[in-house]
Structures are given as structure tokens and as C-alpha cells.
Amino acid sequence: MDERADTRPLLYTCLGIFGVGCVWTVFYAAGLPAPKVIMWLTVPGTSLASLLTTVRVARAAGLQRAARRFWMHITVVEGLVLVGASLMTVATFGHWTSRPLVFVGSAVTLLSVALLLVMWALLRIPVGHRSRSEWTRLTLDGATVTAAAALFLWHLVLRPMVERHTEVPKFLGILLISLLCLLALVAVMKVILVGSGPVSAASLRLLALTILIGVLASAAAPITNQPRWVGLQPISVIINMLIVCWSAHVQRRTPDETVDVQAEARRRRRFSSLPYVAVGATSLLLAVQSFQAGPQHGIIDIAPVACGAMLITAIVVARQLFALRDNAHLLDSVSRHEQQLQHQATHDALTGLANRAGFSALVDAALQTETQAAVLLIDLDDFKEVNDTLGHAVGDAVLVAVAERLRAAVRGGDVVARLGGDEFAVLLRHAPGRDADRAGERILSLLVPPVNAAGHHLLVHASIGVAPANPGDDLGTLLRQADIAMYAAKDRGKGSSVGYTPDMAARLQAHAELGADLREAIGTDRLFLRYQPIVRLEDGGLVGAEALMRFEHPTRGPVSPGEFIPVAEQSGLIVPLGRWALREACRQAADWLRRYGEHSLQSITVNVAGRQLQDPGFVDDLRAALAAAGLAPQRLLVEVTETAVLGDGPAIATLHELRALGVRIALDDFGTAASSLGLLLTCPVTTLKLDRSFVEEITTAGRPAAVAQAVIHIAKTLDLAAVAEGIETEDQARLLQRQGYELGQGYLYARPLSPAELEARLEKATQPV
Numbered sequence: 001m002d003e004r005a006d007t008r009p010l011l012y013t014c015l016g017i018f019g020v021g022c023v024w025t026v027f028y029a030a031g032l033p034a035p036k037v038i039m040w041l042t043v044p045g046t047s048l049a050s051l052l053t054t055v056r057v058a059r060a061a062g063l064q065r066a067a068r069r070f071w072m073h074i075t076v077v078e079g080l081v082l083v084g085a086s087l088m089t090v091a092t093f094g095h096w097t098s099r100p101l102v103f104v105g106s107a108v109t110l111l112s113v114a115l116l117l118v119m120w121a122l123l124r125i126p127v128g129h130r131s132r133s134e135w136t137r138l139t140l141d142g143a144t145v146t147a148a149a150a151l152f153l154w155h156l157v158l159r160p161m162v163e164r165h166t167e168v169p170k171f172l173g174i175l176l177i178s179l180l181c182l183l184a185l186v187a188v189m190k191v192i193l194v195g196s197g198p199v200s201a202a203s204l205r206l207l208a209l210t211i212l213i214g215v216l217a218s219a220a221a222p223i224t225n226q227p228r229w230v231g232l233q234p235i236s237v238i239i240n241m242l243i244v245c246w247s248a249h250v251q252r253r254t255p256d257e258t259v260d261v262q263a264e265a266r267r268r269r270r271f272s273s274l275p276y277v278a279v280g281a282t283s284l285l286l287a288v289q290s291f292q293a294g295p296q297h298g299i300i301d302i303a304p305v306a307c308g309a310m311l312i313t314a315i316v317v318a319r320q321l322f323a324l325r326d327n328a329h330l331l332d333s334v335s336r337h338e339q340q341l342q343h344q345a346t347h348d349a350l351t352g353l354a355n356r357a358g359f360s361a362l363v364d365a366a367l368q369t370e371t372q373a374a375v376l377l378i379d380l381d382d383f384k385e386v387n388d389t390l391g392h393a394v395g396d397a398v399l400v401a402v403a404e405r406l407r408a409a410v411r412g413g414d415v416v417a418r419l420g421g422d423e424f425a426v427l428l429r430h431a432p433g434r435d436a437d438r439a440g441e442r443i444l445s446l447l448v449p450p451v452n453a454a455g456h457h458l459l460v461h462a463s464i465g466v467a468p469a470n471p472g473d474d475l476g477t478l479l480r481q482a483d484i485a486m487y488a489a490k491d492r493g494k495g496s497s498v499g500y501t502p503d504m505a506a507r508l509q510a511h512a513e514l515g516a517d518l519r520e521a522i523g524t525d526r527l528f529l530r531y532q533p534i535v536r537l538e539d540g541g542l543v544g545a546e547a548l549m550r551f552e553h554p555t556r557g558p559v560s561p562g563e564f565i566p567v568a569e570q571s572g573l574i575v576p577l578g579r580w581a582l583r584e585a586c587r588q589a590a591d592w593l594r595r596y597g598e599h600s601l602q603s604i605t606v607n608v609a610g611r612q613l614q615d616p617g618f619v620d621d622l623r624a625a626l627a628a629a630g631l632a633p634q635r636l637l638v639e640v641t642e643t644a645v646l647g648d649g650p651a652i653a654t655l656h657e658l659r660a661l662g663v664r665i666a667l668d669d670f671g672t673a674a675s676s677l678g679l680l681l682t683c684p685v686t687t688l689k690l691d692r693s694f695v696e697e698i699t700t701a702g703r704p705a706a707v708a709q710a711v712i713h714i715a716k717t718l719d720l721a722a723v724a725e726g727i728e729t730e731d732q733a734r735l736l737q738r739q740g741y742e743l744g745q746g747y748l749y750a751r752p753l754s755p756a757e758l759e760a761r762l763e764k765a766t767q768p769v
Contacts, residue, residue: 007249010053014242017046043234046241047082053248064198073121077114084110206247210240348418351403359417363475373469374436376426377482381461381494383422397453409443440464440497463489464497515571526552530752534745537737546605547585578612586629596762605637610644613651633662659684688715692726699731712740
């Protein structure tokens with residue numbers, strides 16, 4: 001802090017002068033030697049110190065504009081008080097003057113102007129926004145205190161002066177100062193009850209104390225007018241100057257004080273007791289006056305005090321009635337707000353359904369009373385594709401539409417909830433027998449019609465797991481069982497509802513253990529590839545091979561791909577497994593081409609799952625595998641299923657990137673999924689693979705043969721290669737050849753072979769005839 005702006009020396013000076021004044025007053029009252037010149041100098045001395053303090057504060061750096069203006073006004077006030085107090089001191093102690101009333105009149109005038117300026121400064125302090133009801137309460141509080149103060153001034157100051165027939169000029173001066181003190185009290189009440197704003201709250205409370213001391217000094221005039229206690233009048237002025245100096249010092253320590261809202265609220269609550277203090281003080285005054293008056297004086301002597309007490313009581317009653325009305329409105333508003341918060345805490349903002357917390361509470365309550373409750377867990381199939389391709393706004397519209405259909409699918413007492421994302425749940429309160437299963441089927445049927453979401457007509461499918469409640473079950477158990485059943489429904493092909501059975505948990509545990517074993521098998525000889533030859537149907541000559549993953553379990557032995565591939569896809573292990581298979585197949589194919597010549601093997605086929613196509617690093621992994629093996633992209637045939645790319649924008653985009661590299665694309669199981677012909681327009685296919693289900697009955701049934709004929713016709717029309725899978729007999733091979741198929745694979749030609757077994761065929765095929 002700048003030493004030139006330090007207010008502590010001035011504050012200590014005021015404290016010293018106050019001490020001197022107190023000692024002089026005691027000595028003078030006791031009749032001891034006490035020169036009047038000492039008291040004559042104390043009032044101007046403290047006034048000057050207070051004036052210098054306010055000047056330093058008003059010039060302090062970092063003070064807000066409104067606060068600086070306030071302290072400039074207080075500085076002017078202190079200057080007026082300095083002159084007025086000096087004149088009053090001269091009139092009191094300067095017995096040598098012949099016209100003391102002139103000094104008194106001038107002093108009263110200056111002090112009156114000072115009080116008016118104080119009020120102006122206080123009223124100009126900016127305050128925060130208040131409602132009309134707040135202003136009404138504050139006005140009533142201020143009126144109560146002001147009325148009580150006016151009553152005390154009349155009874156203790158003005159009335160005795162009237163009864164003693166005090167000189168009119170002196171009486172008018174005291175009356176004017178009293179009125180100004182009351183007006184200043186109103187200004188102080190306004191600032192204290194409403195809030196201090198940019199001026200330090202502590203400083204304002206101290207300044208309010210000076211007004212109170214001024215009122216008390218006026219009330220004590222009958223005592224201080226006694227010659228013995230003449231020193232009390234300047235002492236009251238010294239105290240006020242000391243407090244002003246102290247308040248300025250407080251402001252100087254916190255020039256940029258920020259008002260604490262909570263502290264201001266607590267302070268306003270503390271001042272709300274002022275009306276009660278005013279009523280109590282007035283009642284006490286009435287009781288004292290009644291006792292002093294006695295029965296001989298009657299009610300006339302206590303009438304002014306009684307009327308004042310009735311007025312103050314009426315104001316307080318009005319204030320309380322107004323507060324009661326506001327409190328009733330506030331309680332009603334708080335109740336509505338609490339209900340709104342409770343609803344928000346237990347309901348989903350998007351759909352309006354119960355959220356996880358609300359659903360948990362309802363299920364817990366239902367399990368206490370219901371013996372045949374059930375929980376359905378509903379997961380929308382492939383919902384992520386909607387968000388990825390059409391945007392989250394369309395996805396949200398789908399969720400809202402699904403929520404409405406779920407509401408329509410349940411009974412009035414049942415509960416529908418959105419647990420998060422695209423996962424919903426239903427609590428069936430009374431579902432005996434197969435009612436829960438039938439509820440799941442009813443929900444699936446209501447989801448069949450397309451959903452209109454932001455102008456898009458979309459088919460929505462869901463997998464539903466049903467978990468009937470058993471005695472002792474809790475929400476966690478039911479949700480876990482419903483979740484297991486839901487994944488069983490997804491394994492069935494999605495769009496189905498499955499009820500929970502105890503053996504599902506065992507299967508899930510087995511799947512988890514198998515997934516862990518698969519993770520450990522990556523990079524070991526327990527995971528390996530077998531190669532099934534792809535041949536020319538004309539002569540059985542080898543043209544390519546399809547790499548098939550195999551897993552040798554350390555205790556169970558060989559595990560069927562139909563068992564461990566779904567586990568890998570569900571757990572996400574299919575991505576690292578597929579990466580390993582891609583690198584191994586490329587390495588093996590490049591090795592064979594180097595050893596047996598470029599014409600020994602036209603291509604190597606590697607199966608790629610839909611999860612791999614969605615992996616952002618898949619294209620880079622494929623490039624790295626080709627580069628590491630030294631294999632030309634044209635030699636690699638990536639085989640995908642229709643379901644892996646059906647309706648999946650990111651997967652189709654990945655395939656286009658692969659095709660741009662030169663990699664060929666085979667569509668496996670062609671004809672077994674929906675919208676196959678539409679895929680031919682979006683998917684960069686180079687090869688169609690006729691599914692084995694059509695080949696099995698191609699020689700015994702007309703329709704499979706017709707489908708096979710249609711597929712080869714499409715392939716030739718679109719200039720695509722075609723491969724028939726699952727050929728097991730010569731009749732099947734001859735019929736397919738007559739239809740126009742040139743390539744095929746199946747047990748007729750070879751089962752999946754080890755690298756050594758396929759090398760033997762390559763070596764035999766490359767030997768000269």
C-alpha cells in the first residue's frame with residue numbers, strides 16, 4: 001500500500017484525541033483542574049483527522065466510480081462538520097464571545113447541510129435489482145424503525161424542551177437536527193436493508209452508527225445541557241469523527257470489495273429483526289411512561305406514546321401480513337420447483353420416459369409387492385448406423401417415435417424407461433405365465449411399420465430380452481438376466497425376443513472364457529489358417545484359395561469356427577484376429593507365388609467381418625500387410641457377407657477405399673439376405689459367391705437351380721466373376737458348369753488344407769506334364 005495513502009496514523013490520532021477528551025470530561029465532572037482550551041481543541045482536531053482520512057480514501061487507486069463519488073461527498077461533509085463543530089465549540093466554551101447564539105445558529109446550519117449531503121450520498125449508492133414485494137417489505141421495515149425513533153425523539157428531547165419553554169431558536173435548531181437525523185436514518189436503513197453495492201458494507205454499517213449516535217446525543221440533550229457534563233457534547237462529536245475515520249480506513253483496506261451475495265442475504269436476514277426491536281422498545285417506553293405518570297395524571301400524559309405504539313404495531317402487523325402472503329407464494333413456488341427437479345432427476349429429457357434412476361426406484365418398489373413382475377430389456381439393432389449416416393437429430397427422432405410405440409404396447413400400470421442411448425426397459429407389474437413373452441412379441445410387432453423420423457422412413461428392429469422375477473430377485477439381477485437374454489436374441493439374427501433361462505448364464509460364462517482363450521492364442525500356434533482351394537469347374541485346376549481361421553484349444557482341442565467366430569465378433573476380438581489372419585494369408589500367398597511362379601495362384605481370399613470394416617485403422621492394416629508380404633493388391637480378394645455391409649455407410653466407404661487400392665471384393669452368401677440387388681449398386685463388388693444353401697439342392701429342386709441361374713446371369717451382365725460354394729458331387733458341378741459357372745469350391749475338390757498340403761498340390765500343378 002502507498003504510504004502516502006495510509007490511513008492508520010490518522011486513525012490512531014483520532015483514538016488519542018478521543019482518549020484525551022474522555023479524561024477531560026471525567027476530570028471536569030469531578031471538579032478537578034481541567035483547562036477548557038484542551039476540550040476546545042479536541043473537536044477541530046478529530047474533524048481535521050477525519051477529513052484527511054476521507055480525502056485519502058477518495059483518491060485511493062482501484063476504487064469503483066460510485067464508491068469514489070460517495071467518499072468525495074463524505075469529504076465535503078467532513079469539511080462542513082469541521083467548521084460547524086468548531087463554531088459549536090466556540091459557543092460552548094468561548095465565554096468571551098458576546099453573541100453565542102450566532103455561533104450556534106451557524107453551526108446548526110452547517111450541520112444540517114452536512115446531514116442533507118450525507119443523505120444524498122447514501123441515496124445515490126447503486127443497489128441491486130429488487131422486486132416490488134421486496135421494496136414493500138423494506139419500506140415497512142424502515143417505516144417501523146423511523147416511527148420508533150421519532151417517538152423517542154419527541155418524548156426524550158422535544159417534549160421536555162416544550163415543557164421547559166426553551167428559547168424558540170434553540171428549540172427550532174434541535175427540531176431541525178432531529179428531523180434531519182430521522183431522514184438520515186431513513187437513508188441509512190435503505191442502504192443497510194437493501195445492500196451496500198460498491199461501497200464496503202462494513203464502512204456503511206459504521207457510518208450508520210454515527211447517525212444513531214447523533215440521535216442519542218440529541219435525546220441526551222437534557223443531561224448534556226447541565227454545566228457539570230458539558231464535555232459530553234463534544235465527546236459525541238469526537239466519537240462520530242472517530243467512527244467516520246474508522247469507516248474510511250476499512251474502505252481503504254478493501255477498495256475493490258466484491259459483495260458476497262450470501263453474506264448480504266445473511267445480513268438482510270439479521271436486520272429483519274429491527275421491526276420487533278422497535279416494537280419492544282416502544283412498548284417498554286409506554287410501560288415506563290405509564291408508571292411515571294401514575295393515576296393522578298390520567299391518560300393524557302401517555303397518549304402520544306400510546307398512539308405511537310399503536311402506529312408502530314399497525315405497521316409491523318401490515319408488514320407481517322405482507323410477508324406471510326409472500327411466504328405462501330414462495331412455498332408454492334419452491335414446491336413446484338422441487339417437483340420439477342424430482343421429475344428431471346427421474347425422467348429422460350428426450351423421450352419423457354423414466355430414466356435409469358426412476359426405473360430402479362419403481363422396480364424396487366414393485367418387487368416388494370409383486371410376485372409375478374417381469375423386466376424386458378430392449379436394444380435397437382444397428383441404431384449406431386442411423387446416427388452415423390443420417391445424424392443425431394434423426395436418431396433422436398427415432399428414439400422419440402420408438403418411445404411412443406413402447407408406451408402403446410404396455411398396460412396402464414406398466415412402466416417404460418429409457419436406460420441410455422438406444423436401450424429401453426419395460427417393467428411389467430403383473431405378468432403370469434407367458435404374458436411377459438407375449439409382451440415382447442407385441443412390442444416387436446408394433447415396431448414393424450417404418451418410423452417417420454425427420455422426413456426419413458426407417459425400418460427399426462429390436463432385440464428383446466425377457467427376465468421374469470423370482471422371489472429374492474433385485475433390479476441388478478433382473479437387468480443382468482434380461483441383458484443375457486437380449487444378447488441371445490441378437491445371436492438368433494436380431495429382431496427377436498428371447499426369455500431368460502438359467503443355462504444362458506452358463507453359456508455366457510463359457511463364451512467369456514473362450515474369448516479370454518482366444519486373446520491369449522493370438523501370436524501362438526494354437527491359432528492357424530487352413531486353405532480351401534478354389535478351382536476351375538472345367539478341369540479342377542487350382543486358381544486360388546480361401547484362408548479359413550482355425551483354433552486349437554489347449555484342453556478342448558479343435559473349436560468350431562461357428563463357435564469361436566461369433567464370440568470374437570461380440571467381444572471385439574475379431575479386429576486383432578482379422579488383422580493377424582490378413583497378415584498371415586498375405587505372407588503365405590506371397591511365399592507361394594515366389595516359390596511356384598506367378599501363374600500358380602491367381603488370388604488369396606480372406607474373410608473380413610463387418611466389425612473390421614468399421615475399424616478406422618483397417619485400411620492402414622491392409623496396406624501394411626500387403627507391403628510386409630510384398631503381395632500385389634490385385635492378388636488379394638476380400639470376402640464380406642451381405643449382412644456386414646447392408647445399410648452400413650462406413651463399411652461401404654471402406655470397401656471403396658480398398659477397391660481404389662486395387663484389392664478385389666467378393667460378396668459372400670449372395671442371395672441369403674435382403675436387398676442383395678441394391679447392394680450391387682452401392683458396393684464395389686468384383687465377385688459373387690453363390691451360397692451353399694442353393695447348391696445343396698440344385699439337382700433335386702427347381703427353385704435353387706433357378707436362383708443359381710439368376711445369379712450367374714447377373715454376374716455375367718455386370719461383368720463380375722462368380723464362384724459356387726459347397727460343391728460336394730459331380731452332378732452339382734456339371735449342372736453349375738452348364739449354367740455358366742466357371743469357378744467353384746467345396747468338399748468335392750478338397751477340404752480346408754494345411755499349408756503343406758496345399759503346397760503339394762501347387763507343386764504338382766506346376767510340374768511339366
